[in-house]
Amino acid sequence: MSAPKKRNFQIEAFKHRVVVDPKYAEKTWKILEHAIHEIYNHNASGLSFEELYRNAYNMVLHKYGEKLYAGLVMTMTSHLKEIAKSIEAAQGALFLEELNRKWTEHNKALQMIRDILMYMDRTFIPSTHKTPVHELGLNLWRDNIIHYSKIQTRLQDTLLELVQQERTGEVINRGLMRNIIKMLMDLCGSVYQENFEKPFLEVSADFYRGESQQFIECCDCGDYLKKAEKRLNEEIERVSQYMDIKSEGKITNVVEKELIESHMHRLVHMDNSGLVNMLVDDKYDDLGRMYSLFRRVPDGLSLIRDVMTSHIREIGKQLVTDPEKLKDPVDFVQRLLDEKDKHDKIISLAFNNDKTFQNALNSSFEYFINLNPRSPEFISLFVDDKLRKGLKGVSEEDVELVLDKVMMLFRYLQEKDVFEKYYKQHLAKRLLSGKTVSDDAERSLIVKLKTECGYQFTSKLEGMFTDMKTSQDTMQGFYAAMGADVADGPTLTVQVLTTGSWPTQSSSTCNLPPEILGVCEKFRTYYLGTHTGRRLSWQTNMGTADLKAMFGKGQKHELNVSTYQMCILMLFNNADGLSYREIEQATEIPAADLKRCLQSLACVRGKNVLRKEPMSKEIAEDDAFFFNDNFQSKFYKVKIGTVVAQKESEPEKQETRQRVEEDRKPQIEAAIVRIMKARRVLDHNNIVAEVTKQLQSRFLPNPVVIKKRIESLIEREFLERDKVDRKLYRYLA
Amino acid sequence: MRKEDTVKLISAEGFEFVVDKKAAMVSQTIRNMLTSPGSFAETEHGEVTFPEITTTILEKICQYFYWSLQYASILYDSGKESEFHIEPELTLELMMAANYLHT
Incomplete structure (x- = not known):
């Protein structure tokens, strides 16, 4: 017995049992051959496995293995040839069925043959390196049937x-x-x-x-x-x-x-149905299909991406350069947002939120938003519009949503400092006129800006909020301290603004009416009494006033006007008619502002509390103005010519631009000094590259400007040129 | 014990041993005999005749089947050896039979 340790050993047959009958092998083989025939003819039930196995065993044992093997090959081959003929004879559709049937039969027969010849499979075949019976059967099938x-x-x-x-x-x-x-x-x-x-x-x-x-x-x-x-x-x-x-x-x-x-x-x-049309028509299913099919082939996705990118750039470019669409900044930004939403949706629905597609979309937006130098201004105007009125009655989540979208556009801007400038102006106007819808929304946006651009970017904006808060406290303190002293005079609300935090205004003062001046003086004394070392100056161009007026037929109205307009109207308490020059003299309001104020007081239908002679749309320097006794309005409160953030006019734009350029100078210089302090020696190109990198989060500095700043720093002996290599700069500590 | 679970092994002298199929299948030859797809006479009748194996040897073989069934796997796991006693005079014939039965 071979268990537990199996060893292959061959057992010699008994000497005395060597069969002398020379016909023994022949006889035994005949039995086996007959059995194989029977097996192929489905007649195996009469056969004794033991007998066949014993015969095969004995043949192998008595060195007739070769004969057995050759006989097997021959018999099987002849059977397969028969089978081939019968398969070949099958007609039409029966062909495959016949083949399949014969194959199943052959497999079964082969299994049986292998079982009875197992001893040969086990001993004779490995020692003579022949093909095992099963494999042999398959090979013969292949050669005789399949390759027939x-x-x-x-x-x-x-x-x-x-x-x-x-x-x-x-x-x-x-x-x-x-x-x-x-x-x-x-x-x-x-x-x-x-x-x-x-x-x-x-x-x-x-x-x-x-x-x-x-x-x-x-x-x-x-x-x-x-x-x-x-x-x-x-x-x-x-x-x-x-x-x-x-x-x-x-x-x-x-x-x-x-x-x-x-x-x-x-x-x-x-044409008419390609990728661009699908994008335009929001065919999410088709786009998704295209994505999943094209991703299977090399360059498929990059093709889609390229076409999409150039398409977005194209429509984006049209959007930002079409003068028609530039007329309304809010609408302009809304269009940008819509465009972005549309493509975001396509990418998420059809393109599996593919990162490379998102990047392509972002880079396209960055590309075309910066094509229009007014984008920063418009985005700020959009925010202004939303925060003034657009977000009234909107839930907090929706506000966040809008603000997040704005931030996304902001991220695309290269000139972030320009945006900051405008944002500051608009925020100042919002805060001073008390038009902010939601303090939370304002603060939330500032937090977002802070996370995006750092503390520096928003410190002044935050300062503005602090000023508003302290002003409220100051006013409470003022009225508490003055008490009855100021009770019957006009109510004054002062907002004390820190210089520097707020956008610089050309301080064009005007002459305030004596009634107001009195209260103002009282406030000044109060304020300087509580705070030492401060200076107050009045920013009359930014204030507002509520006036109660009685008109010819005894109807009363409350007029909501700007400080300038208030000054003008107060003059009419003492006179029924005044000429332009008289008004100008009395108030000393700058000519441009004065004209604008008079226009809104006299030329707007329904709000014309003044009457102008001659009647015309424009204000001329020799016009005369009269109190309009016949003024009528359905409303008790009448709002006149409020200061709304408008799209800047061309000269204003130039001015802002210049201020921005001016503000950039110290920033560039600071960056140069920072870099040089660390590096000590650096060549020109590297400085430009590093400065650009440092300032990228705020704006893209122009290399020419950088060069000028370097020259200025050399003049002021912060840097010097290397004596040998003129392209090298040294830092002078 | 159901009949289909057993197999009758018949020695050269005609002595019959009825054993579990499970035990008989310790021999590869018998296993093939009983599981071959074509229905050989042995499968149909449930008996196998061994005209070249004597009763003594076949008895020993049957003992070995059961011993193997019981211990082979355990031995393999534990490494402990449990002796299967073989009388020296049977050794040669037993080994030949083992070769024949592929055990």
């Missing part, structure tokens, strides 16, 4: 034809297909690859080449993609049903190549 000239091509053609039939929508016997193909896979060597897979792939390539030509001629892009996707899924399903799983990659490759890769440029650029 009258079967080989017929089999291949039949299989391919069936696949073709299935492709055209007919139903075929998939079980049979599966069995036959499984047979090809079971046979060793590359029978499956040679006899089926290779021709299958070739035929498929031809088929799809033709079909794709036909599709592309008569379908639009969306339909084509639908068809391609359907074909692809069909092939994958087909492989899973009755082919080697390894073929899946190969056949999908063929389909991808023929249906997608070779037509992808044509598809993307197809």
Whole structure:
């Protein structure tokens, strides 16, 4: 017994049992041969396994192994030749079925033969390096059936034809297909690859080449993609049903190549239905299909991405350069946001939130937003509009949503400092006129700006909020201290603003009416009494006033006007008519502002509390103004010519631009000094590069300006040029 | 014990041993005999005749089947050896039979 440790040892036969009968081998073989015949003829039940096994055992033991093996090969071969004939004779559709049936039978017979010849399989075959019985059976099947000239091509053609039939929508016997193909896979060597897979792939390539030509001629892009996707899924399903799983990659490759890769440029650029049209019409399904199909082929996605990028740039460019659309800044920004939303949605719905697509979208926006130098101003105006009125009655989450979107646009800006400048101006106006809808929203936006650009960026904005808060406290203190002293005079509200935190205003004062002046003086004394070392100056151009007025027929109105307008109207308490020059003299309001105020007081229908002579739209220097006794209005409160943040006029724009440029100078200088302090010696190009890098988060400095700043620093002896290499700068401590 | 779970092993002298199929299948040859897809006479009748194995040897073989069934796996796991006693005079014939039965 070989357990527990198995060792291979050969047992010599008994000497005395050596069979002397020379016909012994012949006789034994005849028995076995007969058994094989019987097995092939389904007659095995009468056979004794033990007897056959013993015979085979004895043959091998008595050195007739060679004879046994050769006999087996011969017998099996002759049987297979018979089988081949019967398969060949099968007509039409029966061919495959006959083949399948014979294959099953052969397998069964082979199993039995292997079992009775097991002893040979175990001892004789390994020692003589012959093919084991089972493999031998498969090889003989392959050589005699599959490679039989009258079967080989017929089999291949039949299989391919069936696949073709299935492709055209007919139903075929998939079980049979599966069995036959499984047979090809079971046979060793590359029978499956040679006899089926290779021709299958070739035929498929031809088929799809033709079909794709036909599709592309008569379908639009969306339909084509639908068809391609359907074909692809069909092939994958087909492989899973009755082919080697390894073929899946190969056949999908063929389909991808023929249906997608070779037509992808044509598809993307197809008139009226290509990628651009899909983007325009928000065809999420089609776009998603295109994405999932194109990602399968090399360069597919980058093609989509490139076309999308150039499309977005194109429409973006139109958007930001169309003078029609620049008229309304709020609308302009809203359009940008809509555009962004639209493409964000496309990317998330159709493009699988692909990071590279998001980056492409972002870079496109960055590209075209900065094409228009007024973008920062418009974005700030948009925020202004939203914070003034747009967000009334909107929930907190929605406010956050809008602000986040604005921040996203802000991120695209290269000139962030320009935005800051405008934002400061608009915020100042909002705060001073008390037009802010929500303090929370204001603060939330400032926090966002802070996280984006750092403390420096928002410190002044925060200072503005602090000023507003302290002013409130101061006013309370003032009235508490004065008490009855000021009770019957006009109510004064002062906002004390820290110089520097607020946008610098040309301090054009005007002469305040004596009633107001009195209260103002009292406040000044009070304020300077509580705070030492401060100076107060009145910013009359930024204030507002509420006036109560009685008109000719006794109707009372409350007029909400600016400080300038208040000064003008107060003059009419003492006179019914005044000329332009008289007003100018009395108030000393700068001419441009005065004209604007008079225009809004006298020329706007429904708000014309003054009457002008002669009646015209423009204010001329020799016009005369009268109190309008006949003024009528449905409302008790009348709002006149409020200071609304308007799109800047051309000269104002120039001015702001200049201020921005001016503000950049010290920033650039500071950056240069910081860099040089660390590096000591650096050449020109590197300085420019580093400065640009440092300031990138705020604006893109112009190299020419940087050069000028360097020169200025050299003049002031912060830096010097190297004596040998003129391109090198040294830092002078 | 159901009949289909057992197999009858018949010695050269005609002595019958009824053993569990599970035990008999310790021999690869018998296993093949009983599981081969075609229905050989042995599978149908549930008996196998060994005209070249004597009763003594077949008895020893059957003992070994059960011993192996019980201990082979345990031995393998624990590494402990449990002796299967073989009388020296049987050794040669037993080994030949083992070769034949592929045990």
